[in-house]
Amino acid sequence: MTDHGLTEEQLAAYERDGFLFPLPLLSGDQAGDLRSGIEGAQSRARDVANMFQYTFNVPHLVIPQVQELVTRPDVLDRVEAVMGPDIMLWAASLFIKEANTTDFVSWHQDLRYWGLDDDAHELTVWVAVTDVTPENGAMRFVPGSHRSGLVEHSDTFSADNQLSRGQEIAQTVDEADAVTVALKAGDVSMHHGSLFHASGPNTTADRRIGLAVRYICPEMRQGVGSVDHATLVRGVDRYGHFEPMAEPTFDFDPFRMAAIDRMLLAENEFFYKGAEDKAPAHGRRKEMAEPANPAG
Numbered sequence: 001m002t003d004h005g006l007t008e009e010q011l012a013a014y015e016r017d018g019f020l021f022p023l024p025l026l027s028g029d030q031a032g033d034l035r036s037g038i039e040g041a042q043s044r045a046r047d048v049a050n051m052f053q054y055t056f057n058v059p060h061l062v063i064p065q066v067q068e069l070v071t072r073p074d075v076l077d078r079v080e081a082v083m084g085p086d087i088m089l090w091a092a093s094l095f096i097k098e099a100n101t102t103d104f105v106s107w108h109q110d111l112r113y114w115g116l117d118d119d120a121h122e123l124t125v126w127v128a129v130t131d132v133t134p135e136n137g138a139m140r141f142v143p144g145s146h147r148s149g150l151v152e153h154s155d156t157f158s159a160d161n162q163l164s165r166g167q168e169i170a171q172t173v174d175e176a177d178a179v180t181v182a183l184k185a186g187d188v189s190m191h192h193g194s195l196f197h198a199s200g201p202n203t204t205a206d207r208r209i210g211l212a213v214r215y216i217c218p219e220m221r222q223g224v225g226s227v228d229h230a231t232l233v234r235g236v237d238r239y240g241h242f243e244p245m246a247e248p249t250f251d252f253d254p255f256r257m258a259a260i261d262r263m264l265l266a267e268n269e270f271f272y273k274g275a276e277d278k279a280p281a282h283g284r285r286k287e288m289a290e291p292a293n294p295a296g
């Protein structure tokens with residue numbers, strides 16, 4: 001074990017493949033508490049005008065339980081093993097595949113539409129809030145594809161694609177090489193921002209819930225948008241390239257909402273560059289359908 005939470009072998013595997021899984025984080029009971037916390041917040045959000053989308057797009061900024069999770073020392077130790085001691089939280093989002101639905105995520109590279117200038121200094125920790133299986137829409141990763149650089153994507157804006165632009169890699173992806181990221185509830189995977197990855201629909205009777213958390217190093221810059229937001233969660237920011245965001249003190253803290261709205265609208269500049277007419281009013285990802293029974 002390095003003194004930062006990954007073994008030398010794990011670190012070498014991450015560098016070689018562009019991902020790592022499964023890594024244990026929460027017990028089954030703790031994952032169950034997290035699921036209840038998220039679903040409880042989503043139920044409360046349904047009673048407040050326009051709040052539902054925030055639980056998908058910025059769960060860490062509206063649900064204190066999620067904020068606590070994404071700043072846990074044992075999560076940051078693993079991020080530090082890859083990226084070094086200075087870490088900023090750039091974004092988090094919930095990817096929920098409702099039971100028996102066709103929603104999917106096409107083959108893509110995360111960094112394609114994020115405007116960030118350098119792919120060596122960003123990674124995702126993806127937390128399995130429920131069990132994740134090939135049947136309920138587990139991610140698939142192509143080992144080593146993070147070394148391709150950023151490749152061309154085409155936008156489909158397909159209704160059941162969960163990505164903001166329905167973007168998909170424009171070249172053939174060799175799916176035969178892909179690895180299925182099955183995880184127990186409470187486990188995490190880590191992946192590089194240039195990794196080719198995708199996920200299929202949920203053909204089971206329960207929801208699949210994943211929390212994707214994006215960390216960057218302070219030296220990164222926003223190269224497309226005029227302003228970007230990220231909050232120092234460990235170490236020192238010697239650059240000041242990003243505006244910080246305040247932690248929520250309680251669910252949907254109204255004093256925080258105006259700042260969140262400004263951030264989401266600013267993000268449209270890079271998420272929707274070249275497709276400005278498709279940018280949603282609340283920014284970032286497209287509007288997600290509310291489940292008929294969010295707790296079920």
Ligand SMILES: O=C(O)CCC(=O)C(=O)O
Pocket residue numbers: 095105110124126137138139197198199210212
């Ligand atoms: O949760 C999923 O199915 C896809 C998530 C994803 O593409 C990501 O976290 O980068």
